[in-house]
Amino acid sequence: MRERGVRKALRDNGLTLVFALLFVAALAGQALTGLALYNEQAVADGVDRISLLQYVTSSDFAVDVAENWQSEYLQFLLYITLTAWFVQRGSPESKPVEDVGLGSDRDQMVGRWARADSPRWARASGPRLWLYSASLGAVMGLLFLLSWLAQSVAGTSAYNEQQLRQLQAPVSWAGYLTTPDFWNRTLQNWQSEFLAVASMVALSIYLRQRGSPESKPVGAPHSATSIEG
Amino acid sequence: MSRPHPGMPQTEQLGERKVAAVVRAGRRPRSAVAALVAVTALAATGGCGGLHPDGSAAAAVAGRFHDLVRRGDGRAACALLVRSTVEELEQSSGRSCPAAVLVAGLPRAVTVRGNDAYGRSARVLMDHDVLFLTVVGHLWRVRAAGCTADGQKPYDCKVKGG
Numbered sequence: 045m046r047e048r049g050v051r052k053a054l055r056d057n058g059l060t061l062v063f064a065l066l067f068v069a070a071l072a073g074q075a076l077t078g079l080a081l082y083n084e085q086a087v088a089d090g091v092d093r094i095s096l097l098q099y100v101t102s103s104d105f106a107v108d109v110a111e112n113w114q115s116e117y118l119q120f121l122l123y124i125t126l127t128a129w130f131v132q133r134g135s136p137e138s139k140p141v142e143d144v145g146l147g148s149d150r151d152q153m154v155g156r157w158a159r160a161d162s163p164r165w166a167r168a169s170g171p172r173l174w175l176y177s178a179s180l181g182a183v184m185g186l187l188f189l190l191s192w193l194a195q196s197v198a199g200t201s202a203y204n205e206q207q208l209r210q211l212q213a214p215v216s217w218a219g220y221l222t223t224p225d226f227w228n229r230t231l232q233n234w235q236s237e238f239l240a241v242a243s244m245v246a247l248s249i250y251l252r253q254r255g256s257p258e259s260k261p262v263g264a265p266h267s268a269t270s271i272e273g
Numbered sequence: 274m275s276r277p278h279p280g281m282p283q284t285e286q287l288g289e290r291k292v293a294a295v296v297r298a299g300r301r302p303r304s305a306v307a308a309l310v311a312v313t314a315l316a317a318t319g320g321c322g323g324l325h326p327d328g329s330a331a332a333a334v335a336g337r338f339h340d341l342v343r344r345g346d347g348r349a350a351c352a353l354l355v356r357s358t359v360e361e362l363e364q365s366s367g368r369s370c371p372a373a374v375l376v377a378g379l380p381r382a383v384t385v386r387g388n389d390a391y392g393r394s395a396r397v398l399m400d401h402d403v404l405f406l407t408v409v410g411h412l413w414r415v416r417a418a419g420c421t422a423d424g425q426k427p428y429d430c431k432v433k434g435g
Binding site: 090091092094102103104201202204205207208209210211212213214 | 358408425427
């Protein structure tokens with residue numbers, strides 16, 4: 045009975061577990077390759093190499109991680125909010141073309157249309173309902189801003205360490221926000237996130253992946269919008 | 274209300290479709306609280322770990338270096354230099370480091386005015402000199418001294434590593 049419970053838990057949470065493991069593996073790989081790169085540069089600059097522990101607690105590692113996290117959360121924020129107002133006919137990533145907007149209270153199951161098992165704040169009215177109705181975008185936005193802040197703080201430190209190694213003057217945090225280093229890190233991540241979403245939205249109109257909820261059913265017409273396999 | 278589209282699978286009741294859509298949208302970030310903690314920890318680690326190493330210790334080494342040069346103790350002064358700087362000093366002057374450092378033309382500096390330290394590098398501003406230091410093992414050591422600013426370019430230093 046206990047074994048069945050564990051197997052069931054693994055099966056029911058498999059998607060999260062697989063991606064969590066992939067994340068850990070990729071982060072470990074990033075740490076090792078980042079350390080090698082850092083030490084290559086250290087030798088070239090005539091300074092000491094550092095250990096893996098020193099590297100993963102450095103601003104160099106932190107900025108490389110944070111710049112990716114902020115762009116992921118920005119992608120989520122924009123995807124969540126813009127899909128309320130922008131549609132793509134034929135894409136399973138889009139709502140039906142005629143449903144642009146915030147939806148009726150009935151569609152959203154709020155107020156008198158709330159179900160018995162609807163979240164408590166969905167059955168409320170006024171500010172609590174308004175807040176809950178925007179909570180997903182708000183939290184994504186907060187995570188984006190926090191990670192972007194983390195990128196800017198760690199980036200200032202990493203940039204200034206490099207400046208000092210090259211016998212150049214350091215800059216302030218505000219000064220760092222105007223440097224090509226900050227904006228290059230930011231924009232190189234943003235472009236890939238936006239490309240990924242645009243690709244997914246467009247390609248899913250015409251291509252299929254049997255069994256995936258991210259795809260339309262294999263036999264669904266190209267014009268079918270907002271259905272999943 | 275969404276209407277079934279020709280070719281779509283048999284539709285379920287409206288309520289269940291909407292619940293499925295909401296579950297699908299919420300599938301992505303499983304735990305916002307966990308993510309918030311992770312991001313805040315990342316900011317703290319990157320900020321605290323890398324942003325504020327002990328600049329005062331670097332300033333103390335810079336002050337001691339100039340003190341030793343002023344007293345004519347070249348051997349002890351060279352012990353505070355990184356190896357690459359010692360090698361460069363000896364190669365460019367043709368003398369041993371203890372002799373070369375005393376005739377390198379370093380300005381007389383006494384008082385530390387300020388310091389900037391990031392990661393394993395530091396800059397110390399003295400009354401008549403600017404020095405650059407790096408961490409060797411667990412100790413700050415001088416990489417360059419007798420440095421003057423040159424606009425956006427690297428400082429021009431009388432003593433520096435290769």
